[in-house]
Amino acid sequence: MNTFDRKFKRMISGADGVPEGFDGRVEARLASLPERRTEAAPARTFRPMRRRAAAALAAVLAVCLISGTALAVSPTLRELLWGGFEPYVQNLEPTAENTHVYDNVEARIVSALSDGYINAVHVELRDLEGDRAGELWREYQRTGVNALEKDAVFSLHAAADALEQMRSILETGKYAGGSGGTAFPTRLIGFDGESGVLTLELGRFSAAPEREKTAKVEINTGALGTEPVTVRHENPGVRWKQTTEANGQVIKEESGVGDTWTEIKKGWVLTCELAALPVRTVETNGLAVEPAEAYRLDGGKRLALPTGGESIRFGSVKLSQLGVTLCAEAEDGVKALTPPAKMAVVLKNGEVFELTGRFRADFNENSGESRTFSWLFPSPVDPESVASLTLGGVEIPLN
Amino acid sequence: MIDTRDEFVELIRANARAMFRAARSVLDSDAQAEDAVGEAILTAWQKLDSLRDPNAARTWLVRLAVNKAIDERRRTSRLTSTEELLELAAPERAASPWEAVCALPPDRRTAVVLYYYEGMKVREIARVLNISVGTVKSRLARARRELWEMLKEDEL
Numbered sequence: 001m002n003t004f005d006r007k008f009k010r011m012i013s014g015a016d017g018v019p020e021g022f023d024g025r026v027e028a029r030l031a032s033l034p035e036r037r038t039e040a041a042p043a044r045t046f047r048p049m050r051r052r053a054a055a056a057l058a059a060v061l062a063v064c065l066i067s068g069t070a071l072a073v074s075p076t077l078r079e080l081l082w083g084g085f086e087p088y089v090q091n092l093e094p095t096a097e098n099t100h101v102y103d104n105v106e107a108r109i110v111s112a113l114s115d116g117y118i119n120a121v122h123v124e125l126r127d128l129e130g131d132r133a134g135e136l137w138r139e140y141q142r143t144g145v146n147a148l149e150k151d152a153v154f155s156l157h158a159a160a161d162a163l164e165q166m167r168s169i170l171e172t173g174k175y176a177g178g179s180g181g182t183a184f185p186t187r188l189i190g191f192d193g194e195s196g197v198l199t200l201e202l203g204r205f206s207a208a209p210e211r212e213k214t215a216k217v218e219i220n221t222g223a224l225g226t227e228p229v230t231v232r233h234e235n236p237g238v239r240w241k242q243t244t245e246a247n248g249q250v251i252k253e254e255s256g257v258g259d260t261w262t263e264i265k266k267g268w269v270l271t272c273e274l275a276a277l278p279v280r281t282v283e284t285n286g287l288a289v290e291p292a293e294a295y296r297l298d299g300g301k302r303l304a305l306p307t308g309g310e311s312i313r314f315g316s317v318k319l320s321q322l323g324v325t326l327c328a329e330a331e332d333g334v335k336a337l338t339p340p341a342k343m344a345v346v347l348k349n350g351e352v353f354e355l356t357g358r359f360r361a362d363f364n365e366n367s368g369e370s371r372t373f374s375w376l377f378p379s380p381v382d383p384e385s386v387a388s389l390t391l392g393g394v395e396i397p398l399n
Numbered sequence: 400m401i402d403t404r405d406e407f408v409e410l411i412r413a414n415a416r417a418m419f420r421a422a423r424s425v426l427d428s429d430a431q432a433e434d435a436v437g438e439a440i441l442t443a444w445q446k447l448d449s450l451r452d453p454n455a456a457r458t459w460l461v462r463l464a465v466n467k468a469i470d471e472r473r474r475t476s477r478l479t480s481t482e483e484l485l486e487l488a489a490p491e492r493a494a495s496p497w498e499a500v501c502a503l504p505p506d507r508r509t510a511v512v513l514y515y516y517e518g519m520k521v522r523e524i525a526r527v528l529n530i531s532v533g534t535v536k537s538r539l540a541r542a543r544r545e546l547w548e549m550l551k552e553d554e555l
Contacts, residue, residue, distance in 0.1 A: 004543050004546075004547065005515075008496065008515060008543075008546065008550075009515060011496045011550070012496045012497070012515060012516065015495065015496065015497060016416055016420065016497075016516065017420055017423065017497035017500070017501070017516075018416045018419050018420070019429045019433075022415070022416070022419060022433065023412075023415070025433060025437075026411065026412070026415045026436070026440070029436075029437050029440050029441075030408050030411060030412075030440065033404070033440070033441065033444050034444075035404070
């Protein structure tokens with residue numbers, strides 16, 4: 001047992017994560033079991049009524065989401081995806097810059113699109129010796145677990161150790177602002193059984209709106225052993241960390257001061273130029289929306305603040321095939337307001353669909369620059385086909 | 400052999416919390432995990448005859464809970480909202496070890512719960528999750544790094 005294991009086990013002793021009242025609900029479940037094991041199952045009584053109602057609502061939402069998403073499985077999905085982006089998709093030929101093969105798994109950027117606020121990189125993975133990409137896809141179908149995970153981590157199932165981690169990072173150049181963003185999820189777009197190609201979409205909120213030119217996809221490998229992949233050495237005044245491959249090869253080194261780490265050496269990086277998508281801009285002239293929350297940052301932590309009847313004022317809406325971005329007027333640089341997460345999109349043909357999550361660019365302290373909030377479309381949408389948006393009960397007409 | 404209702408009830412009482420943690424490691428909410436445990440208890444009762452070795456009861460129950468949770472996740476996976484992902488991405492410091500574990504991606508979360516909370520061996524986890532030993536080790540390795548990041552200001 002290593003040091004981490006000992007310390008972590010000590011931390012978790014006595015705290016088991018089981019919610020209050022759980023034991024009582026288990027007893028109720030046991031009491032409701034049929035006398036004889038072959039009897040029909042009793043009606044589900046374990047779930048409190050409130051949760052059952054929530055599940056019913058969720059089921060309705062699921063239908064709505066599935067009907068509007070590009071995640072349905074189909075052999076022609078790739079063609080459909082590219083069709084949606086045509087004629088903007090790059091469909092790049094493999095080069096030394098956009099392709100890398102590790103452990104007989106080829107990763108290749110086939111397209112990198114940007115509307116200035118949202119960047120989407122499409123990557124194809126192909127296993128040159130087996131069916132690891134197919135295994136991942138099937139696991140996604142079986143369990144619903146895919147790369148829609150924190151920090152857009154991508155793992156190949158089972159043989160796993162070829163590409164343990166893939167995440168999208170985008171070049172920020174010499175942009176001096178303090179803005180950052182939240183990564184969009186990695187989406188498994190589809191798997192072509194004939195060619196063995198798995199298609200992913202790696203999204204990223206632009207860290208420097210309208211200034212980013214190059215897409216990068218960083219590939220790191222994972223470790224086979226039980227030791228942490230990253231080992232930190234901390235001495236007074238000097239800190240550095242390594243990321244090692246299973247065979248011990250160091251693929252990444254960083255040095256740090258405070259919370260800032262500088263990369264000295266890193267794993268493989270695929271690059272290609274971002275292709276600019278056409279953007280439809282609609283001025284909204286300070287349209288006010290009541291915020292869902294307010295907070296300020298304190299040492300990297302979000303501290304909730306009362307919203308106090310304030311409004312977020314949006315100066316413009318940017319629409320592209322990738323999604324919707326609202327540009328807010330600058331706040332005081334300390335207190336940040338966040339709009340509601342759900343946005344309804346009404347198309348000119350009368351179709352309505354809901355976007356359930358938005359991502360924000362962190363505000364630039366004292367810079368006076370606008371803050372932006374973006375919502376990703378589940379599949380490409382013609383920006384000219386959008387008639388209006390509704391956010392927090394406020395309709396934003398776009399005609 | 401566990402044969403009577405009373406014996407079964409005692410067995411569940413002794414393992415329900417482990418079943419919950421295992422289910423919760425697959426799912427993103429306590430409510431869903433409790434549902435999965437409820438389903439697993441019923442299935443265990445109905446299929447008790449298939450449990451040949453009482454010493455394997457705990458692993459069997461945990462596996463049932465994990466499988467029910469996977470079913471539940473599959474049913475609801477299309478619902479994953481990007482807002483939830485935002486929330487997942489947000490906490491860089493966890494208030495407690497359990498919060499840190501819950502913030503891990505599901506595959507690593509399950510491996511961590513079975514390894515640290517339920518004390519299972521790597522080989523046992525591989526059997527429960529139907530994956531290779533190497534994959535379990537890999538997931539644990541990455542989870543350690545992430546837990547370290549989230550808890551480093553505490554005791555780690």
